[in-house]
Amino acid sequence: MRRLLLNLVLFALIAGGLGYGTAWTMMEHDSRVSTRRFGPWLEWTSLGRTDADPYARAHIARRGMLPLASSYETRYLANTDSTGGALTSSCEYAIMIDLAQNSFWSIAAYSSKGALVPNAAERYAFNSWTAMRETDGKALVTLARDARPGNWLPIGGGSQINIVLTVANAVDGGTTPAQPKPLPEIARQGCR
Amino acid sequence: MTVTLDKIDGVEQGARPAPVLPRPKAAKRSGALIDWRVLLAGVIAAGLVHIAVVFTTPRTSPAPALVRLKPLLPANKAVTMPAPTPAKQPFPFVMPEALYAFCRFDLSVDNLRVSAVLPEPGWTLSLHSAFGDNFYIMPGQQKRTDITFVIAPGIASAEIGSSPRRFGSGDVQIPAPTLEGIVMVRAPLKGLAYRAETEAMLARTSCTPAKR
Numbered sequence: 001m002r003r004l005l006l007n008l009v010l011f012a013l014i015a016g017g018l019g020y021g022t023a024w025t026m027m028e029h030d031s032r033v034s035t036r037r038f039g040p041w042l043e044w045t046s047l048g049r050t051d052a053d054p055y056a057r058a059h060i061a062r063r064g065m066l067p068l069a070s071s072y073e074t075r076y077l078a079n080t081d082s083t084g085g086a087l088t089s090s091c092e093y094a095i096m097i098d099l100a101q102n103s104f105w106s107i108a109a110y111s112s113k114g115a116l117v118p119n120a121a122e123r124y125a126f127n128s129w130t131a132m133r134e135t136d137g138k139a140l141v142t143l144a145r146d147a148r149p150g151n152w153l154p155i156g157g158g159s160q161i162n163i164v165l166t167v168a169n170a171v172d173g174g175t176t177p178a179q180p181k182p183l184p185e186i187a188r189q190g191c192r
Numbered sequence: 193m194t195v196t197l198d199k200i201d202g203v204e205q206g207a208r209p210a211p212v213l214p215r216p217k218a219a220k221r222s223g224a225l226i227d228w229r230v231l232l233a234g235v236i237a238a239g240l241v242h243i244a245v246v247f248t249t250p251r252t253s254p255a256p257a258l259v260r261l262k263p264l265l266p267a268n269k270a271v272t273m274p275a276p277t278p279a280k281q282p283f284p285f286v287m288p289e290a291l292y293a294f295c296r297f298d299l300s301v302d303n304l305r306v307s308a309v310l311p312e313p314g315w316t317l318s319l320h321s322a323f324g325d326n327f328y329i330m331p332g333q334q335k336r337t338d339i340t341f342v343i344a345p346g347i348a349s350a351e352i353g354s355s356p357r358r359f360g361s362g363d364v365q366i367p368a369p370t371l372e373g374i375v376m377v378r379a380p381l382k383g384l385a386y387r388a389e390t391e392a393m394l395a396r397t398s399c400t401p402a403k404r
Binding site: 010022058060064066067072113118129130 | 225226227230231233234235237238239240241242244245246247249250251253255256257259260276277278281282283284285286287288289290313314316318320321323324325326327329331369374376378380381382383
């Protein structure tokens with residue numbers, strides 16, 4: 001009897017724990033099936049598409065997102081800097097964006113659950129129209145708690161943050177594909 | 193040729209008939225409490241649980257985008273929203289530097305006629321199923337685009353009984369994979385100076401029921 005009970009409990013633990021655990025991991029984290037990684041940036045390859053893989057569909061539903069199809073625009077999510085350290089609002093980061101001149105892009109900071117980061121400046125994102133450019137067309141975005149010159153994206157609160165870089169796949173809203181360029185590095189400048 | 197201690201010139205030495213005993217079960221033979229067949233069955237069941245969880249999550253998730261937006265959006269009516277803030281964020285990971293117009297469509301009774309203006313690149317009109325899939329998208333072009341189309345139940349929503357029919361030649365009909373869903377017009381903000389103009393363009397989004 002003791003043996004039967006033990007085996008039943010073991011069966012339930014393996015079936016439930018392993019089954020749900022692997023499903024949760026595949027729905028929430030990167031895997032070769034659904035995602036691609038470019039340095040710190042993670043891309044869900046079929047996000048939003050009607051032919052998306054089941055993990056991507058479950059990912060959208062779990063998070064409650066409403067993404068545009070990845071065939072139109074690509075969302076890259078980072079929760080670490082380029083050296084692998086977790087992104088936190090107690091550090092300062094510099095991101096030099098050098099993407100196709102005519103393609104639309106946007107960069108924003110969120111909490112780990114996708115909530116916008118409250119800040120007194122009420123600034124939550126930059127896009128290809130609002131970001132100030134360098135003379136060579138690049139845009140340097142600085143994420144920091146305290147005000148910085150240029151494109152300052154405030155990140156307060158001392159918690160872990162995510163950065164999402166959204167890039168349109170075509171230039172000028174048309175069908176001409178944007179010239180692929182390497183994704184920007186997320187350089188940590190210092191921490192408190 | 194090898195010679196063993198038991199055999200010399202092929203003749204067995206001291207061979208006695210071995211008693212025939214019933215073969216013990218695996219678990220009993222090793223004396224283990226855990227049956228390896230339980231482990232195997234558990235792994236197979238885990239695979240089934242994995243598949244079931246992944247495929248049912250879009251339907252059973254407590255807060256997909258449609259559920260979050262339902263309290264804010266009356267059915268089949270366009271609603272424009274201000275730029276998202278931490279206090280008023282329609283759904284997680286929303287692009288913040290943009291204004292939005294939404295229509296929550298419910299095709300259980302009538303189809304839905306949608307009209308919108310997409311004045312320039314960066315603007316998008318997207319249709320999403322009840323599970324958040326983006327089944328149709330129209331991006332803004334260099335030239336201003338005024339669009340009108342009708343959303344009707346698609347093949348996947350044939351449970352309503354009547355098949356969708358074509359409308360007048362001016363109406364493009366887009367089949368929806370689910371009876372409920374979201375129309376979203378996203379207008380990226382170019383800066384404060386353009387805000388009023390963007391709001392005015394976005395306010396031209398309309399959604400009205402169209403008889404089937």
